[in-house]
Amino acid sequence: MRGGRVQVIDLHKSYAEVPAVRGISLDIPEGEFFSLLGPSGCGKTTTLRMIAGFETPNSGEILIDGADVSRVAANDRPVNTVFQNYALFPFLSVEDNVAFGLRYQKVSKAESKRKVGEALEMVRMGQYAKRRPGQLSGGQQQRVALARAIVLGPRVLLLDEPLGALDAKLRKTLQIELKSLQESLGITFIYVTHDQEEALTMSDRLAVMAGGLVEQVGTPSEVYDSPATAYVADFLGSANILDVEVVGPAGHGRSTVRLGGQTLTCRGDASTDTAVKLVIRPERLTLESTGEEGGAIDASIARIVYQGPTTDIHVRLTTGEELVVRRPSERAGHHAVGESVTVHCRADSLQLLPPGALG
Numbered sequence: 001m002r003g004g005r006v007q008v009i010d011l012h013k014s015y016a017e018v019p020a021v022r023g024i025s026l027d028i029p030e031g032e033f034f035s036l037l038g039p040s041g042c043g044k045t046t047t048l049r050m051i052a053g054f055e056t057p058n059s060g061e062i063l064i065d066g067a068d069v070s071r072v073a074a075n076d077r078p079v080n081t082v083f084q085n086y087a088l089f090p091f092l093s094v095e096d097n098v099a100f101g102l103r104y105q106k107v108s109k110a111e112s113k114r115k116v117g118e119a120l121e122m123v124r125m126g127q128y129a130k131r132r133p134g135q136l137s138g139g140q141q142q143r144v145a146l147a148r149a150i151v152l153g154p155r156v157l158l159l160d161e162p163l164g165a166l167d168a169k170l171r172k173t174l175q176i177e178l179k180s181l182q183e184s185l186g187i188t189f190i191y192v193t194h195d196q197e198e199a200l201t202m203s204d205r206l207a208v209m210a211g212g213l214v215e216q217v218g219t220p221s222e223v224y225d226s227p228a229t230a231y232v233a234d235f236l237g238s239a240n241i242l243d244v245e246v247v248g249p250a251g252h253g254r255s256t257v258r259l260g261g262q263t264l265t266c267r268g269d270a271s272t273d274t275a276v277k278l279v280i281r282p283e284r285l286t287l288e289s290t291g292e293e294g295g296a297i298d299a300s301i302a303r304i305v306y307q308g309p310t311t312d313i314h315v316r317l318t319t320g321e322e323l324v325v326r327r328p329s330e331r332a333g334h335h336a337v338g339e340s341v342t343v344h345c346r347a348d349s350l351q352l353l354p355p356g357a358l359g
């Protein structure tokens, strides 16, 4: 099997005049694991359903391997969908569920048996072939739903929050399984999730969506380390987002800004004396000197929140702003509320948002 390239060009969709998707364009190369990430209601499912052919766009185009499929019926598109609720037939065995879609393809009984066996092996469900869905756990049912989708040999697999109904531990296991399944199949996966950690773990690239639009497309490290907007910075993990004033350019794509009574060097260009937003990931801050510094700011500890492997230390700057510093718990134990500290940060860890960034 090989993957299909999916191009979505300026898709729009409204339900009874209410816009759900407001102009989305994506270009997903063949064999990529691509995620649509965003909060509930941002238009992820609507986008996926238009690619699948279950929903007709008001305008825009959908191309698969260069061919416009916008007017092609769902079951004639080289795509298949896996839903959160599995949608298995309860009275059919596992193997009959997987074989079901093959009924409409011209395959012999022997060929069908071989394909079903292969698909079940790929999802490690070979030994459950004779069981009914009701005799399987949620994770096993979702594996069967996956086998049923891949047995048809789609070039593109669409997955709508497929792990959403499973508990946290099983989700982690299946995330890794799904990613390696995608790699061995070599087909394109378009994966919908509202879980940022899931999207960062599995995707080659992802689109961060809000309000029916794409805010940013990039690799996990691009969107995490260089968020284009405050919204993206805030949605992916935790971020300190602060209003700062630009002192001046510092060359090499860097600028100097004022924060907490100190002058800091950070990534990003901005014009002097403008108000901009600075994004700092809490795990990139330390309370010990690091050598290569973007700056050091005096502060006092306002709150200490233990979280198991890490501890969040909330500090208040002399100018009143609050920052969260995330430290490995074994390095945080000796700190106490009220203590005076110096927050150290590398210039690379301080990112100015481009002027005009939303949010």
Ligand SMILES: Nc1ncnc2c1ncn2[C@@H]1O[C@H](COP(=O)(O)OP(=O)(O)O)[C@@H](O)[C@H]1O
Binding pocket: 015, 016, 019, 020, 038, 039, 040, 041, 042, 043, 044, 045, 046, 047
């Ligand atoms: N069939 C529908 N009829 C009316 N409104 C809908 C329908 N499907 C989705 N919507 C609305 O469109 C918006 C986007 O929904 P959806 O694509 O399901 O978001 P997501 O999958 O990101 O949670 C939401 O405001 C939702 O209420």
Ligand SMILES: [Mg+2]
Binding pocket: 044, 045, 046
């Ligand atoms: Mg949805």
